[in-house]
Structures are given as C-alpha cells and as structure tokens.
Amino acid sequence: MKKIKIIIFSIAIMLASIIELNAATFSMSSSTKQISPNGTFSISVGGDCIGRVNLSVTNGTLSTSSVWVEQGYATVTVTAGSSGQVTITATPETGFSDSDANIYNPGSRSVTVKIGTSSNTSTNNPSRPSTNTPTVQKSNDNNLSSITIDKGEITPSFNSSVQEYTINLGPNENAIKILATTAHNKAKVDGIGEKALNPGNNIIELTVTAENGNQKKYTIKVYVDESPQTFIEYQKKQIGIIRNYEGVTIPENFIKSEHTIEGKQIIIFNNEKLDIIYGIDEQKEKNFYLFDKEQNKILNKLIPITINNKTIYVTDETTKIKNAKLEKITINEIEVNCYKFEKQNYCLLNTINNEGKNIKYLYESSENSIQIYPEFLGTNTKTGTIENIMIYALSAFSIILISIIVYLLIKLKKGEQHEKTK
Secondary structure, three states, rough: HHHHHHHHHHHHHHHHHHHHHHHOOEEEEOOOEEEOOOEEEEEEEEEEEEEEEEEEEEEEEEOOOOEEEEEEEEEEEEEOOOOEEEEEEEEEEOOOOOOOOOEOOOOOEEEEEEOOOOOOOOEEEEEEEEOOOOOOOOOOOOOEEEEEEOOOOOOOOOOOOEEEEEEOOOOOEEEEEEEEEEEEOOOEOOEEEEEOOOEEEEEEEEEOOOOOOOEEEEEEEEEEOOOOOEEEOOEEEEEOOOOOOOOOOOOOOOEEEEEOOEEEEEEEOOOOOOEEEEEEEOOOOOOOOOOOOOOOOEEEEEEEEEEEEEEEEEEOOOOOOOOOEEEEEEEEOOOOOOEEEOOOOOOEEEEOOOOOEEEEEEOOOOOOEEOOOOHHHHHHHHHHHHHHHHHHHHHHHHHHHHHHHHHHHHHHHHHHHHHHHO
C-alpha cells in the first residue's frame, strides 16, 4: 500500500511539472544589479503571454510608461537617480492573456537595482538576460505626421489626432495632388497621389497601416465650385448649365457627352435623335432642356413625368388650342403647363418623344392617366369646314335654281295670258 501511494505521488509531481511547463509565464529582469548614479540600464518585461503592461519607477525615469508584449519580451530603458536604489514595477492591464487567449492574471512584477559604484555596473550597451531572448515589439503607431496638397488650403490645420479635413477649390480645378508622411517609419499610407475631381463634393480617404496592422483613416473633403460657368438665353432668361450631376436621374437611353460653347466644355446628353442639357434658371429651378448643338440654342424646356409607368417629356410650348385655357397643374408633385378644356376634368399636354416627335396627350386628373390625343379630332375639324362649304354652295345653287324655275313659271304664265287676249 505504501508503494502504491509513492507511485501515485510521483505521477502527480510529473503531471504538475508538465502543466507548469505549458502554463503562461510573466517575468521581469534587469540587465544589471547595480548602476552608477544617473546611469542607464535596461529591463526586460514579458514571457509566454499577450497584452499591455504598465510600468512605474521610483528614484528614476523610464523611456516609456507602457509596453505591449506578445509571446516575447519588450525592452525598456531606465535612468537611475543619484543615490539609493531604483525600483521598477510592471503591472499587466485588464485583458491580459496567455498564448491561447485565456485570461491570465499574473499580478505585478518588480526589480530593484542598487545605485553605486561597482565593477559589474553596466552603463553602455546593456544586454538582455541570457535566460530570455525577447522578440522585437511591432509598433502600433498609425498616425500621420503631415499632409501636403498642391493647391488650395486644408482646414483645419493638420493635427495627427484630427481625422477630417476640407479643401475648397475654384470652378476650373479638375485634379489635386495629395501627399502624406507617417509618424512611424514602418507604417504605410494608402490613398495619396493625384486624384481626379468633379464639380461639387469629392471624398478622398487616406488609410494608415501601423507596423502591427492597426489602421486609421483620414478623410479629406474637396469641394470644387459647382456654380454654372456657361449660360444660354432662353425666353429672355439666362439658363446656367449645371456641372454637378450627382443625384440627377438621366432620361432613359441618353448618353453623357461633352460639347464646346465659346471655348468652354459643357455636358450634354444625347440619343440618336435628341440632344438635351440640364440647366438652372434665375429662380434656381433645375430642368432638362431640348438643345440644338448646331446653333447652341435651347428649343424647349423638357419636364420628365412618369404616369402609369410611362415616362413622357412635357414641354413648355404655349401654342393656343381652341376651347382650351393654358393653366399650371401639378402631376405627381411636378408643375407643368396643361391646356384645360372648359367644364372637363382633363387637359392637353404638349410633349416630345425620344425621336423628337411632338405628341399631344390628354391627361385625366381623376384617374391620373394619359392617352394620345386623337388625330381625327383635328381632321374632323377640317372635314367639317369642307362640308360646310359644300352645304353653303348647294344651298346657293338650290336658291338660284329655284329662282330660275320661278322666273320661268311666271314668264310662262304671262305668255298664256297674252294668248287668251288675242
């Protein structure tokens, strides 16, 4: 029985040894036991563990107040006081773990070095303890130290802790060159170089990646003056050609292209038959306009409206229509011209299709529906006119014919009476 107990005890000791070998470790050591007054030496902090360690010192100064350890050791330089002894304490922060990411709370570690004169004192090139070979800690510095631009002024003034900036540029700027430097020489920055610009807001992002992979973004908002630079007269008003098309729905089957007016580039949209531009009038109202690029002339205002899944382009044509009065009406929250017939709930819209053909639509307000205005109505008007002429002609002919017959009858009767008197 005694032998069995001895065997069990031996096995327990072996298991404890194995567990101890695989357990997390955290230690701290100094490169020397004694240092000359005001001399420098190094300490090593770390082990088989992961996390941030806070450092404190009495009777001396540290090169840093905290280090990050990751299954290795970090080195910190210590400057001793003038006499006595210097003590350094290392305390892991909350969240400290072993190599398997298990929570590990080893507690604080301290080392004390005597200040005095000794042949063992090391003030130059201190070395690590031979028992530990710490790995080099990778920097987590993901800051920029500067941002430079080739035009404009950046606001606010650069500060590594400020991550958003703005730049305002004039209307003729179409590119900007942005350069930046990192605070740490092993960090990298992406997003620098020459960037194309559009009128309006442009967002440029600079991404800084630290040596250990941590990232930080700096955002630069570049605003290019989008106010119109080219104007075309239409109906005695100046229409400015819009330069920023963000959020604008381009009519279906129209393609964006460029056109030159008096040496200035404008954007036009065209299909096989039509050219249109997008402009803003003196009342700040934005609309599409039918455009003649041969004469650089606006022909009509075009207002796209979708009714019953059909998109039509209402014009601002004001040709008079018989028995109809021109009024402003609202269709799907869009105001357009419509010729309203008396005592009717429908009106007439002048539109143009993708082929440039003028089409009239009857809009029925109660049903919010449209249908092509019948061509035969116009034809019937012409036919009615001809019929009236024919009626008038027949009537006149009939009157003349009757008059002749009456005349002949009267003459014939007078002749008979004359014969009787003989």
